[in-house]
Amino acid sequence: MNYSLGLVVGKFWPPHRGHQLLLETAAAQVAELLVLVYAQPDDPAHPAPERAAWLRELYRGDDFAQGPRSGATPLRIVALTAADGIPPDAAADEVHREFVHQWLARHGYQPQVVFSSEAYGPGFAQHLGAAHVLVDAARQQVPTSGTELRAALAAADTAIPPPAAYLHPFVAAQYGAVPPTPVPRLVLLGAESSGKTTLATALAEALGTVWVPEYGRTLHEQKNGALDYEDLLYIGRRQLELEDEATRQARGWLICDTNAATTALYSYYYFHRCEVALQRLAQVCRPRYAHTFVCLPTVPFADDGWRGPEMLRQFQHGAILMQCDMLGIPYTLLDGSVEERVAQVRAVLG
Template sequence: MPSTPRAGLVVGKFWPPHRGHQLLLETAAAQVTELLVLVYANPDSPTHPAAERAQWLRELYRGDEAAEGPGIGPTPLRIYALAAADGVPPDAADDYTQREFVRQWLARQGLRADVVFSSEDYGPGFAGHLGVPHVAVDNARAQVPISGTLIRAAAREVAGYLHPLVAAQLGVVPPAPVPRVVFLGAESSGKSTLCAALADACHTVWVPEYGRTLHEQKHGNLEFEDLLYIARRHAELEDEAATQAQGVLFCDTNAATTALYSYYYFHRCDPILRAMAAVCGQRYAHTFVCAPTVPFEQDGWRGPEALRSFQHGMILMQLDFFGIPYTLVEGTVAERVAQVREVLGTA
């Protein structure tokens, strides 16, 4: 294999991107200094075309310099969505036609691959046609036993093999090892304090609001793209915490509230984020809303106190719009803990 620097190549439908694809991309990225990813199919998905699937991949691996996300490390991914205008051959075309199409497309773009990565039997012949080595990644599907065909046939049944961002685009939610309980509310309505108290009382863990973390790391200078990143990262942190939780996982805020803030700050919301917001009713076993009746604490990051009532109303409106049942909690921290535990049956 050529010495570094070298460029890797991964080609696939990614219809849809799943955990097996992530294993492939992350394994490849660990061995190269640049990774080229070509996304295409012919015929293509009429509901989620290649351009959309490529964007999901970009969002899955979009990091932030101020944040510590999982990402794919320092290796840049150059993700290309190809369509009919690029001369994409039919999926049923012979191997030579498929291989030659990629070779010529790379040449036209002035791109070169030094190594091909794949999880398919066609990989060695494809790499040989390009005159580069091949690296096989879990061809037997032993590490991640899933395929795009299985997901397209029964996405809900195999949603566990999908990243929550991708699953939301298909209208499904990956199963969780423990029930997730989410707390919503206006700024300074006691969500974090209540989550921490409940986690202590129930001997489990909780997930802080990642949007607050990134907001502080970026000194309050969030950009439009950060809102989707916040929702994606928060979902990942929930998944990580769920493996440590005992019986229940408490979550401070969800993607639906992140979508509200996207509209509040930027007057628009990324369609991917909207889809993540739309499945919140499926993602959480119960939703609690903290009444904005505790003393307001201005910590330098929050808006004025006068906004609390408006934010509270918007959250309730959104829950009603999505048809998500909720429980309003009021009173002191101890009283709120008791209310939640009674509803959950953990008192």
């Protein structure tokens, strides 16, 4: 660590991969990173506090298998609003510099270094009496900007072309969008013990590709069944990241065991509520997956110690079908042996 406290200031409207590069580069060089999020005028649909919450979710830093990640730099992400007296975006650089300087002084922060990707960075850092580190100012590593992305999102429906490919899928979903993917995805849904995992393994072998396990099950086991409410949003976000990682090895199709809609369903099941951000992940499941298959709960029930009673399977199955219908997600029901279900999927894929 070169510095004890670093500072990043920005609109993060929307937070994109360039911002992530900036934050991760900064976090690697400081013991603690302060991130200020503000704009004036602000985005009325997703104001600064909401965008800051997205960033906190992206950088939770949890590894439940081993506890919090050792050596991870804490990010203190703060949203500023009109109550803080923020100046208009069009105000002179000197006005913004002094506003941040006074805010930092009032809250007892004294950063040693400022990280930015903009021309204002060196003068801003000098005004604060801090060093400056410039990160990808030429936009060579992440060739996009907030201005380009706002225009792309405004013009898009659900599937959005570049430069919106530079949005994390969690963030894109908050705008009702799905970044393009090089490999189409199919998703398997079903009640507990309906054969999804067995079918996913068989399909991957039959199609010569890879499959993505249900992360909610993984985390449930790691935490010995003691999931917290906040974990459900984390599960939805982490599942998308695992899917994106798996596309590098996928051939033809990527097979996904469950989707964010099911995660939202379990949020209501366990906690009787669901984060808006997770609801938005569920709402874009239709364009995210080229095909949705629902496994009928007709295979023998296997009690592995983690599942609910067998009588819940029929209720869960009905809830999944209702959710697909209400979200406008077309689906194909799968029944029979594993081999028969594989054949049914292949018939749909053509």
